[in-house]
Amino acid sequence: MTTNNTAIQAEALTKRFGDFTAVDAISFEVKKGEIFGFLGANGAGKTTAMRMLCGLSIPTSGKASVAGFDVYKQTEQIKRSIGYMSQKFSLYEDLTVRENIRFYAGIYGKSDAFIKEKTAFLLRELHLEGEANKLVRSLPLGWKQKLAFSVAIFHEPEIVFLDEPTGGVDPVTRREFWNMIYKAAESGITIFVTTHYMDEAEYCNRVSIMVDGRIDALDTPAQLKKTFEARSMDEVFLKLARKAKRSGD
């Protein structure tokens, strides 16, 4: 049973496509307000697992709850209590900054007063007041990603899923981005994040590493390094991922 302190709980969560087991009985728990790093090589099953947790895909077997809701039956409630952002898609390039915020806030049925007040606050935080009526297309990538993150947590979700949020972003903006993640976590939002940057794994409270559909390691970065006798998370990851038999997207 989910305790009040748990944001995500998975038990033997499995997804099969035909005779291919994309996610093979993974079990883990993410605490409220935690920054949880979800790592794995391409094709290890990260995306499939994330889709199940977001209520986009029904598991083949196993149990999982997100924000206290069941991933089989309560997908609508799950979608209301999470935020999602990915590197590939997040904002509409042909809408302005303000229109994007307005649109996403509208999806979650927030009141006009709430939207107005929070939009003003957000634009100030991001120093985007001057750009509010510009098309998102014209913003530099780093700003887009920061804006996308703000939009993903605009409706104050319990959990936010970030799928490679910092891919291709410059090192300075990447750090500013992580600063925002820390702030969000402090305000009580649970962060579930995937990344290819191993230094970012260090910023997480706990990290899980998926290999061939299973979670092969799950611990704090410090403990993982100790267990695998590695100097960096990079090494930990390589040691684990090299064992992988399958590869792919």
Place this chain on the structure above:
Amino acid sequence: MPAVIANNLTKQYGKKKDIVQALKGISFEVEQGELFGIIGPDGAGKTSLFRILTTLLLPDGGSASVDGLDVVKDFKAIRHRVGYMPGRFSLYQDLTIEENLEFFATIFNTTIKENYDLIKDIYQQIEPFKDRRAGKLSGGMKQKLALSCALIHKPSVLFLDEPTTGVDAVSRKEFWEMLRSLKKQGITILVSTPYMDEASLCDRVALMQNGEILSVDSPEGVIASFKQPLVAVKNDNMLQLLNDLQQFEGAQDAYPFGEYHHVVLKNGYTGPAVADYLRQHHYEHAAVQTIKADIEDCFIALMKSEKH
């Protein structure tokens, strides 16, 4: 003669109100047989630069040559000698591995047999699956096939635009090993990447940001040019620690760096001064050590000095 020369290249897109200056006067040279990295985030102008050098785009200003041939005037001759792997793995998804390779070979007036030696090490890894369609391959295998296709006509200069983006750490490592062995065969390689940690694998790198080159040097040279003292600090409460470090009067900059925070010190300050400061702020167990800068430290420093 350098294999690639870029001389004050400029390129802009868009009209009137929405002008984006993609390249703001790029100059550098790449020696024959060099493995040259262009390191920079998305939007730095890497792809525009590669497209100009491979004759796919005309520069607005400046000049460039590849193998001594002008990229504007001699574009036909250049097209015979360069290999190019665009950002996306540009393969025919409905053709098999072998058909893709064969096709690219004939397009470049050659055969697989003729240059098999060159691609052998790479191609052998995917040859067992040669009847599989490219659309059904994993990311790593597509990457290998795309590289084989770009190499099949034995180019003198190879352009790889972000070959490792979105690829996991294991495949990235393998890919760089392949590049090292290609270099041994005398091919000049230009490779772009947003991953700072890949810089150390190149002979020389150009750090790029906002259409400008921040620095061109060997990785060691880039690091050596980082003159200020740098310390790495670690403690339990990293977030609070960062805030306090940023308040330190001797800190020019402080930012998270993996499991540590890096603190760039103003000249005259040293590691012990940081330790003293932290003790005053009741960090009993803070570990402070003076370290050598990483490429990423250099990039951050260059970016920030550029802004001011």
Place this chain on the structure above:
Amino acid sequence: MKQFISFVKKEFHHIWRDKRTLFILLGMPIMQILIFGFALTNEVKNSQIAIFDQSNDAATQALRTELDASRYFDVVQDIHSYPEIEAAFKKGAIKLAVIFPENFANDLDHFNTAQVQLIADASDPNVANTLTNYATSIILDYQDRITNNRRLPYTIKAEMRMLYNPQLKGAYSFVPGVMAMVLMLVCTLMTAITIVREKELGTMEIMLVSPMRPFKIVAAKAVPYLLLSIVNITSILLLSVFVLDVPINGSLLLLIFEGILFTLTCLAFGLLISTKTDSQQTAMFIALTGMFLPTIMLSGFMFPIENMPLPLRVISNIVPAKWFYYIVKEVMIKGLGIGAVWKETLILTGMLLFLLVLSIRNFKIRLA
């Protein structure tokens, strides 16, 4: 040359491996011919009619038999009052009502004139028109026969003959139309899409960086679709001759030559579209609105051009399909030779050259 062949081979792989599209490309002409031939025919056959005979004499009986005996009409109902007529129309039971007034034969005998009323369901005006024409001509025939016996001093007889298509079969007009439509779809749409797809995939970048000449790339893309179009022309002709009984009256060789000419024009147009667009959707949209709609609306295949307002008549002249449609009708149906269609052929050739030059000039050897 080896480059070229290898490129053509690759194109065939693309086409062959996309079974669904291949099926559509080859199946479409067959489907369309069959649909137009059997389902959508605008011929009038065995139309159901009702007769309101208030006279019921020898003359009306004779006319009734004549109408019923013709292949155009079936008398399905005898009506006995005016309200019944409207009811029958409303039910959709009949398309035409023939009304003989009282004393029909009597009037005819004694006053040499009698009236027949024809009421048609004009919710489809074309059909209504055809039906009343047929009915009128049957009645006139009958009149002729009886007047012959009486030798009236003056009669002007108008004799009608439907030339080339004596049975008024719709197939004679839609076979050329379908041919134009199918060739257009295959050539314009598919060339545009296949080139733009390579832009989307990024493979065009590599092609441009390769020593392959752009002209060869384009030609290699066109070859498979040209061959595919010849297959389509053949299957349309076979179907029309053997299934729809539409003969090829003119020279088969000339017909095929004109088909290839039109195909090339379409290919050139597809190429032009591909030089101007970067996404498959846009290419498809432009091909459909720029070529497909005008072909249907302005080629004369669906709607007669003579009846259109002047601006549309003028515009129709730039639609290649209009000329091709005309040529095929002249050659295939009327059996005329090049002497009759050389002007139209020249116009098509001019269009082909214009489009080709325009698209080659627009074809970029670089990305932007």
